[in-house]
Amino acid sequence: MLVGLVLLALVLLTVSFRSPTSGALHSAQGWGAAALRPFQVAAERVARPFGDAYDWAAGLASAKSENEKLRKQLRDATATATANADARQQLAELKRLMHYEGLKSFPNDYRAVNTTVISFPGTFAKQVTIAAGSDDGIALNTPVVTADGLIGHVTNVFPKTAQVTLLTDPSSSVPAIDVTHGVTGLIQRGPQGTFILNRVPKDAVVEKGDLIVTRGTVDRRYPDYYPRGIQVGTVLSASPSDIATFLTVQVTPFAQFDSLDAVAALVPAKRK
Amino acid sequence: MSAVDGLKAAALLFVAAILQLSIFSQARVLGGEPDLLLVTLVAVALLRGSLFGAGGGFFGGLILDTGTLSKLGLSSLVLTVAGYWIGRYGETTGRDRRHAPFLSVATITALYSFGVLVVHFVLGEPAPAGAVFRGLLPSIVLNLILTAPTYWLVRRLLRPLDRGDYATEVQLLG
Numbered sequence: 001m002l003v004g005l006v007l008l009a010l011v012l013l014t015v016s017f018r019s020p021t022s023g024a025l026h027s028a029q030g031w032g033a034a035a036l037r038p039f040q041v042a043a044e045r046v047a048r049p050f051g052d053a054y055d056w057a058a059g060l061a062s063a064k065s066e067n068e069k070l071r072k073q074l075r076d077a078t079a080t081a082t083a084n085a086d087a088r089q090q091l092a093e094l095k096r097l098m099h100y101e102g103l104k105s106f107p108n109d110y111r112a113v114n115t116t117v118i119s120f121p122g123t124f125a126k127q128v129t130i131a132a133g134s135d136d137g138i139a140l141n142t143p144v145v146t147a148d149g150l151i152g153h154v155t156n157v158f159p160k161t162a163q164v165t166l167l168t169d170p171s172s173s174v175p176a177i178d179v180t181h182g183v184t185g186l187i188q189r190g191p192q193g194t195f196i197l198n199r200v201p202k203d204a205v206v207e208k209g210d211l212i213v214t215r216g217t218v219d220r221r222y223p224d225y226y227p228r229g230i231q232v233g234t235v236l237s238a239s240p241s242d243i244a245t246f247l248t249v250q251v252t253p254f255a256q257f258d259s260l261d262a263v264a265a266l267v268p269a270k271r272k
Numbered sequence: 273m274s275a276v277d278g279l280k281a282a283a284l285l286f287v288a289a290i291l292q293l294s295i296f297s298q299a300r301v302l303g304g305e306p307d308l309l310l311v312t313l314v315a316v317a318l319l320r321g322s323l324f325g326a327g328g329g330f331f332g333g334l335i336l337d338t339g340t341l342s343k344l345g346l347s348s349l350v351l352t353v354a355g356y357w358i359g360r361y362g363e364t365t366g367r368d369r370r371h372a373p374f375l376s377v378a379t380i381t382a383l384y385s386f387g388v389l390v391v392h393f394v395l396g397e398p399a400p401a402g403a404v405f406r407g408l409l410p411s412i413v414l415n416l417i418l419t420a421p422t423y424w425l426v427r428r429l430l431r432p433l434d435r436g437d438y439a440t441e442v443q444l445l446g
Contacts, residue, residue: 013395
């Protein structure tokens with residue numbers, strides 16, 4: 001019996017390794033995942049109040065100092081929002097005058113499929129399962145965000161569920177731009193929960209606190225998974241090194257990858 | 273051992289796999305993660321032997337791989353071997369020992385982590401050995417904390433067998 005089960009496991013492993021996103025076994029896994037989904041969602045809902053209670057208790061310790069910090073951030077953000085509203089109006093006017101034909105932009109050309117995370121990343125796979133799939137309009141490479149910022153993109157899709165590979169996965173690489181200084185690079189996993197904005201020339205100017213967002217498609221022939229303008233994080237430090245070819249730019253992500261709960265998959269909206 | 277035992281074991285492993293997917297996989301402490309499915313499998317295998325261990329490991333692994341949408345068969349492969357091995361221990365030397373569940377959980381947590389690491393490495397996928405070994409001790413401690421209540425619950429549902437019910441290792445003829 002042992003030999004039979006081991007052989008069966010090896011056959012399953014071989015088939016799913018050879019065709020990870022299509023085929024009969026993929027469909028069977030999709031049905032299985034759809035059948036498991038109600039149980040996972042129910043268990044997650046039962047556990048959520050306990051998790052919330054723990055987070056509430058843990059947050060009490062730093063609530064006062066955090067409140068002060070957030071008030072300051074709110075004042076700064078209000079000032080920035082006022083300036084941005086004026087700039088946006090001017091930009092729209094200029095685009096209209098120049099008959100500018102733009103690419104899809106975030107968030108106007110996308111609709112959010114709000115869903116919940118039903119399985120969480122482990123030591124090996126930096127992937128999560130979400131409770132929405134192709135029936136909801138999600139496709140391969142659909143970007144996924146939280147209220148804080150970008151978390152990854154869909155790498156396997158089933159009718160009722162989808163697998164999202166997080167930015168913390170070693171294979172992940174996202175074209176991004178420093179909106180403060182216009183410097184572009186690739187967001188990749190860095191040390192201790194941070195990211196690195198890689199491939200930034202040494203003579204580029206990047207400063208602590210700069211906002212990093214997705215760069216989006218530059219050339220229509222090579223469309224990017226992510227639309228322009230999804231928040232990724234802020235620059236933690238930027239320093240040149242004698243031995244490194246590029247500037248070392250560490251980025252603190254906005255999204256909390258260790259406590260993912262509600263997420264939104266960004267599905268292209270139909271143009272009116 | 274009856275079909276009812278099989279159904280009880282399947283139900284236990286199903287619930288353990290769902291709880292593992294939805295709750296326990298979030299509870300990371302010092303890089304370690306409690307594994308309720310593994311602890312439940314150890315309890316079932318110790319109480320019902322190698323066949324239940326191997327079958328339960330395969331079944332539990334299949335649910336885990338389906339729920340996480342990862343490669344089917346990966347967890348099944350390692351859990352089948354783990355369940356069989358613990359089952360053999362339960363059928364032989366570990367049968368009447370009080371420390372058997374704890375010893376089995378500690379040992380199998382280490383071997384399971386190593387086994388999954390090897391399979392990932394062989395498949396050419398990321399195999400962070402450093403993270404696995406750093407999280408090993410916390411994982412063992414977390415699993416040991418789960419062992420007593422889990423074994424107690426499984427033992428209530430699957431009463432220990434008499435000596436004669438276990439598979440005999442050697443049969444003398446003539």
